[in-house]
Amino acid sequence: EEQLVESGGGLVQPGGSLRLSCAASGFTLSSYNMNWVRQAPGKGLEWVSYISGGGRTIYYADSVKGRFTISRDNAKNSLYLQLNSLRAEDTAIYYCARGYMGYWGQGTLVTVSS
Amino acid sequence: DVVMTQSPLSLPVTLGQPASISCRSSQSLVHSDGNTYLHWFQQRPGQSPRRLIYKVSNRDSGVPDRFSGSGSGTDFTLKISRVETEDVGVYYCMQGTHWPNTFGQGTKLEIK
Numbered sequence: 001e002e003q004l005v006e007s008g009g010g011l012v013q014p015g016g017s018l019r020l021s022c023a024a025s026g027f028t029l030s031s032y033n034m035n036w037v038r039q040a041p042g043k044g045l046e047w048v049s050y051i052s053g054g055g056r057t058i059y060y061a062d063s064v065k066g067r068f069t070i071s072r073d074n075a076k077n078s079l080y081l082q083l084n085s086l087r088a089e090d091t092a093i094y095y096c097a098r099g100y101m102g103y104w105g106q107g108t109l110v111t112v113s114s
Numbered sequence: 115d116v117v118m119t120q121s122p123l124s125l126p127v128t129l130g131q132p133a134s135i136s137c138r139s140s141q142s143l144v145h146s147d148g149n150t151y152l153h154w155f156q157q158r159p160g161q162s163p164r165r166l167i168y169k170v171s172n173r174d175s176g177v178p179d180r181f182s183g184s185g186s187g188t189d190f191t192l193k194i195s196r197v198e199t200e201d202v203g204v205y206y207c208m209q210g211t212h213w214p215n216t217f218g219q220g221t222k223l224e225i226k
Binding site: 035037044045046047050059060061062095097100101102103104105106107 | 115151153155157162163164165168169174204206208210213214215216217218219220
């Protein structure tokens with residue numbers, strides 16, 4: 001069964017850091033471009049970042065550029081998002097999504113609060 | 115950035131009746147490769163989003179055929195031929211043609 005499982009979320013103070021992981025199983029991650037998408041509590045969906053299958057092409061939303069870093073380890077079938085300089089407005093459920101967003105994980109909640 | 119505008123934002127529908135959601139983009143979604151990367155997603159309460167339609171009109175595996183997508187350029191529509199209880203949730207369009215990818219605000223479908 002194909003699965004994407006996010007982890008690494010939690011409560012962090014403003015200015016702090018977190019590293020989110022997305023573990024893929026049941027398929028070969030390297031065959032797919034991957035995305036991170038977030039959803040603030042009670043709000044809509046916001047695309048955050050994209051990385052190509054080989055990791056050479058990367059894009060970020062302006063709201064996270066310079067603070068977040070997407071990466072992948074295809075040997076470990078895993079995708080990552082490093083979150084630095086966190087702000088209250090980064091509070092959200094963070095989802096990893098495969099390809100043209102055809103498959104999503106269950107999400108991991110990041111809460112930025114003092 | 116490409117702005118995606120959905121309407122209506124709230125959609126009360128009687129069971130068994132049709133429903134339609136409009137999605138308009140601030141610029142053409144035709145990619146230089148000839149494809150139009152306009153997708154539709156459903157998010158049921160408490161669940162992750164699920165893609166229903168990709169590239170305007172292609173239904174994802176397992177999606178009931180009462181869901182259909184159409185449109186071109188800047189104007190797109192998601193139609194549900196006969197609404198069922200399990201269709202309750204929020205529907206989003208998303209463009210993947212231009213960076214950054216952008217979502218519509220979401221349309222909340224409820225049963226009247």
